[in-house]
Amino acid sequence: MSEGASVPQGPDLAAGVAIGQLAQDATLLGRVGDQAVLLARAGEELFAVSATCTHYGGPLAEGLRCGDTIRCPWHHACFNLRTGVPLRAPALNALDCWRVERRGDTVYVREKRSAAAPAPVAPDGAPRSVVIVGGGAAGHCAAETLRSEGYDGSITLISADTAAPCDRPNLSKDYLAGNAPEEWIPLRPAEFYREQRIELRLGMRATAIRTGPRELELEGGEAVPYDRLLIATGAEPVRLDVAGGDLPHVHYLRSLADSRSIIQAAEHAARAVIIGASFIALEVAASLRARKLEVHVVAPEALPMAHIFGAELGRLIQSLHEEHEVRFHLGSTVRSIDPASVTLSNGARVGADLVVIGVGVRPAVRLAEAAGIGIDRGIAVSPYLETSVAGVFAAGDVARWPDRHSGESIRVEHWVVAERQGQSAARNMLGRRERFDAVPFFWSVHYGVQINYVGHADSWDQVEIEGRVESKDCKVSYRRAGRTLAVATIGRDLESLRSEVELERSQRGA
Numbered sequence: 001m002s003e004g005a006s007v008p009q010g011p012d013l014a015a016g017v018a019i020g021q022l023a024q025d026a027t028l029l030g031r032v033g034d035q036a037v038l039l040a041r042a043g044e045e046l047f048a049v050s051a052t053c054t055h056y057g058g059p060l061a062e063g064l065r066c067g068d069t070i071r072c073p074w075h076h077a078c079f080n081l082r083t084g085v086p087l088r089a090p091a092l093n094a095l096d097c098w099r100v101e102r103r104g105d106t107v108y109v110r111e112k113r114s115a116a117a118p119a120p121v122a123p124d125g126a127p128r129s130v131v132i133v134g135g136g137a138a139g140h141c142a143a144e145t146l147r148s149e150g151y152d153g154s155i156t157l158i159s160a161d162t163a164a165p166c167d168r169p170n171l172s173k174d175y176l177a178g179n180a181p182e183e184w185i186p187l188r189p190a191e192f193y194r195e196q197r198i199e200l201r202l203g204m205r206a207t208a209i210r211t212g213p214r215e216l217e218l219e220g221g222e223a224v225p226y227d228r229l230l231i232a233t234g235a236e237p238v239r240l241d242v243a244g245g246d247l248p249h250v251h252y253l254r255s256l257a258d259s260r261s262i263i264q265a266a267e268h269a270a271r272a273v274i275i276g277a278s279f280i281a282l283e284v285a286a287s288l289r290a291r292k293l294e295v296h297v298v299a300p301e302a303l304p305m306a307h308i309f310g311a312e313l314g315r316l317i318q319s320l321h322e323e324h325e326v327r328f329h330l331g332s333t334v335r336s337i338d339p340a341s342v343t344l345s346n347g348a349r350v351g352a353d354l355v356v357i358g359v360g361v362r363p364a365v366r367l368a369e370a371a372g373i374g375i376d377r378g379i380a381v382s383p384y385l386e387t388s389v390a391g392v393f394a395a396g397d398v399a400r401w402p403d404r405h406s407g408e409s410i411r412v413e414h415w416v417v418a419e420r421q422g423q424s425a426a427r428n429m430l431g432r433r434e435r436f437d438a439v440p441f442f443w444s445v446h447y448g449v450q451i452n453y454v455g456h457a458d459s460w461d462q463v464e465i466e467g468r469v470e471s472k473d474c475k476v477s478y479r480r481a482g483r484t485l486a487v488a489t490i491g492r493d494l495e496s497l498r499s500e501v502e503l504e505r506s507q508r509g510a
């Protein structure tokens with residue numbers, strides 16, 4: 001996250017560059033004053049935008065140009081080159097744009113242009129009020145999108161979290177490791193919600209949905225009427241039913257409060273046992289190593305994350321952690337936890353004054369289920385993210401949607417997908433009828449090594465590896481019946497973006 005700000009390099013675009021330097025459909029990295037600027041050409045049209053992604057500062061010059069858009073190499077945000085507007089999460093802010101002038105064969109980047117105001121929503125298409133349950137990725141992005149689409153009515157965002165919507169992926173990474181300051185964590189500052197007239201009700205749990213009168217009941221009995229409702233309740237960590245599992249030094253990680261309490265505990269701990277070996281568990285292991293704790297990982301599988309990435313990447317992930325002195329106890333489960341140790345299924349005891357359990361999550365469907373909304377291993381939604389009840393939508397970790405590419409109904413637990421579904425659901429609540437067909441994307445980071453993954457493959461019958469996994473320079477394609485379902489890359493960000501586009505194209509042709 002910290003590598004973002006690039007020192008401006010390349011030609012001074014204000015002084016002009018020869019049009020010959022700018023190939024068709026290419027981009028040219030230059031500078032205007034002290035800002036890195038990307039100049040792009042599409043036919044006779046020229047665009048100039050900030051070269052730094054507004055998410056974590058990714059270098060857009062290393063991204064993928066597609067027509068009048070540019071995609072970021074780090075986490076696949078996509079921006080409109082004409083307006084700078086972020087078309088796809090995870091970026092939420094627009095890029096700066098400059099006016100470009102061509103004189104003869106020279107192109108000059110002139111003054112900055114001001115941002116365009118959102119187009120107003122037609123009154124007959126707008127609901128009177130929108131209520132969103134869940135202050136996570138999907139809920140926040142839905143609220144923000146309603147306003148950026150010009151919706152002027154009432155928006156209420158109800159969240160059981162005591163903190164405002166935050167950058168959840170950071171909670172197991174830089175923030176937990178002590179490398180990200182507190183101010184990086186909220187997605188938006190408090191004044192954003194005031195200015196945007198988004199009523200944020202934190203530390204408040206919704207207890208029932210009454211679909212007849214269109215009311216949401218909150219704890220304490222208050223009824224909140226809605227015209228459109230978005231359920232974005234995410235997922236909850238699976239609790240481990242084991243003796244000692246409720247001791248005070250045993251933690252789970254989902255919220256900012258959870259991450260803070262692990263940090264607090266780590267300050268007084270020397271030895272940590274992590275139970276589970278998937279994304280969050282292993283990111284926690286890496287962050288606690290950064291805090292110099294002795295770290296043991298206990299999990300039943302033979303190789304970490306092999307069910308997601310295959311054996312080769314699983315081995316790489318394990319060796320990355322072992323190089324950083326994480327000790328694995330694979331093929332083991334936990335029999336019990338006491339204040340000073342964890343006892344494994346084979347009877348071995350591992351000393352621990354801090355235990356973090358990361359054994360997966362379950363979609364938070366109780367609210368929807370009790371209201372009679374259709375459930376299918378998550379909340380079942382249409383391609384427009386609407387549930388079985390008209391006017392009630394669902395998005396994010398909780399939603400299972402018909403995925404065009406695989407032809408299956410899928411539910412994923414990815415930050416970017418949740419944000420994009422929130423955005424899509426917002427537009428659909430405004431009556432836009434936008435099919436959600438984004439190709440899923442997620443990333444995971446272990447000691448600075450980032451794995452980017454596009455697509456979705458629950459199972460595969462062929463894995464093709466290009467490059468060398470052990471050199472952290474590879475592209476791994478997961479295929480079923482000859483069809484590429486997903487692609488993971490390390491050190492090949494541009495190839496990850498190209499694979500995303502290919503998957504999008506094959507999806508459209510499906």
Ligand SMILES: Cc1cc2nc3c(=O)[nH]c(=O)nc-3n(C[C@H](O)[C@H](O)[C@H](O)COP(=O)(O)OP(=O)(O)OC[C@H]3O[C@@H](n4cnc5c(N)ncnc54)[C@H](O)[C@@H]3O)c2cc1C
Nearest residue numbers: 134135136137138160161206234396397413414415418442
């Ligand atoms: C530590 C951590 C690291 C992660 N790292 C990555 C990563 O690197 N890459 C990646 O792609 N994904 C990552 N993820 C997954 C990603 O964060 C989730 O996919 C994403 O947050 C899902 O968004 P959501 O809006 O569906 O749910 P959430 O973000 O979980 O938000 C759900 C919200 O609903 C609220 N809520 C639930 N029930 C109620 C109720 N009854 N009333 C009111 N409010 C309620 C919760 O309090 C919460 O605010 C990570 C997750 C965690 C926990």
Ligand code: FES
Nearest residue numbers: 053055056058072
């Ligand atoms: S830095 Fe560009 S999408 Fe994250």
